[in-house]
Amino acid sequence: MMVLKGIWAGTASGITLGLFLLAVESVTKIKVYTLLMNVDFVPWLGSINWPWFMEWFFHLLISWGIGFLFVYVITTRHIDVRSSKWLTASILAGLAAFSYVPLTLLASKETPSLSNLSAVFYWLAGHVLYALVLNISFKK
Template sequence: MIKKIGAWIGTIAGVALGGFLYGIEKIFGLSVYTLLMNVDFIPGVRHAMGHPALEWMLHLSVSLSIGFIFVYIVEKRKAWDSTFRFVLSGLLSAGAALTYVPLTLLAIQETPSLRDGKAISLWLAGHAVFGLVLSGSYDVLKWKDRPAAV
């Protein structure tokens, strides 16, 4: 069950993050979506550059992994408390948001600078959306499986 729900919530949250950053890039002209999809520095997958479907699949594979980790921890700890799940999703999404620095430093193509406060703020906002959707979609998908309230 962990694999199935982890895949669903990882996919839902990954689509939310990608959609958010895509919209930001189109509206404000900040290349935060380009940064999210950037694989030009990874040997062996450099050929994916310019192939949006491959870039998208790489992004979703990371989101799926985070979804699996989230569900594994929640179900291993039997953490039915929504506060724990909210904090956990925040920590996982904050970890993902920290990729801004290495992705920017390693990028060959043009991405936002490390000093671009607006881009960094919107990147962080996108990852906050990711965390909220991760936790929220787990709550929605697992609603019927919850233990009865005492």
């Protein structure tokens, strides 16, 4: 049951983050969605020009892992207090948000620079949204 709850939480939050960054990139032309979906730096995976649905699958794999970790921590630590649940979701989403730096540095595709404050803002806003959805998608 914990695995299914983790998959649900990861799916809901991962889709929300992906659609948010897709909308941001569509409107602003700042390549934050491209950065999110980018796997060109991963050995073997990066040499293949993946269709969009596979990029989404890779993105959701990571999100499922985060969702499972969230459910595991909440369930095994018996965290019932709303603020603790929110803190756990925020820490996990915050760690994911820090991926902006290595993803930007390792990317071969055109992605936003580290100094692009608008991109950093949208990336962080997306991950705050991710934490919010992760938190509300889990019910004991």
